[in-house]
Amino acid sequence: MSAERFNQISPSEFFYRNRDLAGFSNPTRSLYTAVREFVENSLDACDQKGILPDVKLVIRAEDDTKQDPRTYTLTVHDNGPGIAEEHVPxxxxTVLYGSKFGLKQARGMFGLGATMAILYGQITTNKPVKVYSSTDGDVAHSFEILLDIQKNKPVIQKKSKKKVKKRGLVVSISLEGDYSKAGSKIRDYVYQTSLITPYASITFEDPKDNKFVYKRILKTMPEPPTIINPHPHGVDVETIRRMIVQSRRDNISTYADAVPLLHKALRLKEEDPSHDAISERASRRWGRLKPEVRTAVAITDALKCNRAYLQDITIEDIDLDAGMIHYYDNNVSQSRTAPLQGDGIFYSHIKNLVAGEQLHSFLTDRFQRIGPKTAQNFIKFAGFKSEQHIGLLDNKDLVKLSDSLQTYEDFLAPNPSCLAPLGESPLEQGMKKFFEPDFLEVIQRGASAYSGFPFIIEMGIAYGGEIQSRGIKTYRFANRIPLLYDEGSDVVLKVVNDIDWGRYKVKHDAPMVIASHVCSTRIPYKTVGKENVADRPEIERELKLAVQFLARRLSSYMSRRGKAEEAKKRANLYAKYIPLISQFCTELAGRKVEPKYTQMLRVGDNV
Known part of the structure; x- marks a missing residue:
């Protein structure tokens, strides 16, 4: 019997085999998902740079004689900052390559969706993605790129550049789709995106040459979110381990800025001194050297290299237990490993670097909402010591630290500065423009958190007016993304359906719209396809409070409207019978002139 063979697959290979996970399950869903991913990337790019978005979406059938499903060309233009030439390929x-991995609010989460759309297009049409990018509004770099699925690397088919007059990005892919079935969803998506992004101008041209234009309603944008440190309730053992590694890298990386300063700091006369000369001079001046210069000297001594070589490498990690230094050699563009050599003050300095920060400073510098006093109280609660070095914690200590961070109850709530809610006024203006209701009320709840991730709920209710739907119509949004599929399992629908609307004087066929927006650094989607929000208790509670607040406001309006309608009915009754009563009384009294009752009717009209 032959030995079992083991293989490793790349991220792109994994998603090629499991593309259903990302929403590319069939031609209908895939066309819709591709539209979503590219439009959202354009809006995110503009949001991050404070640019009022102008987005144009064009879908064209490549062969009008064929029936769906068939090949379509999907093109998205934007006026965003563009992507630098070196990053485009x-x-x-590349799957899982992007700028959305920091802890802040963004429409995308994984840097996955757009590349998955490109991957889907490639496997269904074998055509490259075409990208035109200009970061300065003067020169645009053009690429045609295929994705090497097995290696998860780009393969550039064509590359050129030309003069342009506008900054921005244009992405065009060919893919198999079914617009006859996906068209309604795509139109709804564009419509709802315009509703939740009232500061954007969005144009959609469909395969039938229909043009849908949604002009921006507002000329002001929400404040952009900021990247923040993680909240202690939102980390696990692996996150802490990575933070420790990053802390160690930050300590080690300080040497890079000090390399050019070695001559001056050590008062060396040779143009390219050997490591022996550097070590000898540094030993005599050690107490007067800055920490970063000490690090550069210690690494030079450990690798037995000169200053010139040190400038051409990047230290990746130092493993004291294995006695190895891992570094990247820029001369040959590959990673290398060397035995850790050295002793005395130089080795001690490296050992201190690897040991990392003390626990107290690690907590205050690497986490949000932990000040010196809170850190001290937590360390006492967790059973550690302030002076312990994080790089020397073993696995048992890391688990203990993680558990303590998640269970300690005296941390402040997460910092909401990483969030960018739309705001009550923009949401109100958007709903007013789109629905033209008789009654409109919006609310933005205060920041809350689940599992250490901050979130904010925004919600609006519109009633009557030009609303055509009968029954409650719910629009769901998450980080300004319309959620159109899988609504039955979404927490928003669960909350709305659990409300006893009769209690608030709302009938089951009432012309009413609810727009719900959840914004967070980490939306708890149930799937990678980002179509429904999981029913986390904290989010469900905030949604329920928002709905109840708006329902009470609507109930008050309905009561006022009911009283007004009753008064109007009475006035109509008076207007019908008072003239007859006046005529009868005049005849009964034998008079020729009827009493003046018009004043009474005017009073009734004003009731």
Missing amino acids: LAFG
Whole structure:
């Protein structure tokens, strides 16, 4: 019997085999998902740079004689900042490569969706993605790129550049789709995106040459979110381990800025001194050297290299237990490993670097909402010591630290500065423009958190007016993304359906719209396809409070409207019978002139 063979697959290979996970399950869903991913990337790019978005979406059938499903060309234009030439191949030809991995609010989460659309287009049409990018509004770089699925690397088919007059990005892919079935969803998506992004101008041209134009309603944008440190309730053992590694890298990386300063700091006369000369001079001046210069000297001594070589490498990690230094050699563009050599003050300095920060400073510098006093109280609660070095914690200590961070109850709530809610006024203006209701009320709840991730709920209710639907119509949004599929399992629908609307004087066929927006650094989607929000208790509670607040406001309006309608009915009754009563009384009294009752009717009209 032959030995079992083991293989490793790349991220692109994994998603090629499991593309259903990302929403590319069939031609209908895939066309819709591709539209979503590219439009959202354009809006995110503009949001991050404070640019009022102008987005144009064009879908064209490549062969009008064929029936669906068939090949379509999907093109998205935007006026965003563009992508630098050197990043374009990796951004569009590598799965899980992007700029959305920081802890802040963004429409995308994984740097996955657009590349998955490109991957889907490639496997259904074998055509490259075409990218035109200009970061300065003067020169646009053009690429045609295929994705090497097995290696998860871009393959550039063509590359050129030309003069342009506008900054921005144009992405065009060919893919198999079914617009006859996906068209209604795509139109709804564009419509709802315009509703939740009232500061954007969005144009959609469909395969039938229909043009849908949604002009921006507002000329002001929400404040952009900021990247923040993680909240202690939102980390696990692996996150802490990565933070420790990053802390160690930050300590080690300080040497890079000090390399050019070695001559001056050590008062060396040779143009390219050997490591022996550097070590000898540094030993005599050690107490007067800055920490970063000490690090550069210690690494030079450990690797037995000169200053010139040190400038051409990047230290990746130092493993004291294995006695190895891992570094990247820029001369040959590959990673290398060397035995850790050295002793005395130089080795001690490296050992201190690897040991990392003390626990107290690690907590205050690497986490949000932890000040010196809180850190001290937590360390006492967790059973550690302030002076312990994080790089020397073993696995048991890391688990203990993680558990303590998640269970300690005296941390402040997460910092909401990483969020960018739309705001009550923009949401109100958007709903007013789109629905033209008789009654409109919006609310933005205060920041809350689940599992250490901050979130904010925004919600609006519109009633009557030009609303055509009968029954409650719910629009769901998450980080300004319309959620159109899988609504039955979404927490928003669960909350809305659990409300006893009769209690608030709302009938089951009432012309009413609810728009719900959840914004967070980490939306708890149930799937990678980002179509429904999981029913986390904290989010469900905030949604329920928002709905109840708006329902009470609507109930008050309905009561006022009911009283007004009753008064109007009475006035109509008076207007019908008072003239007859006046005529009868005049005849009964034998008079010729009827009493003046018009004043009474005017009073009734004003009731």
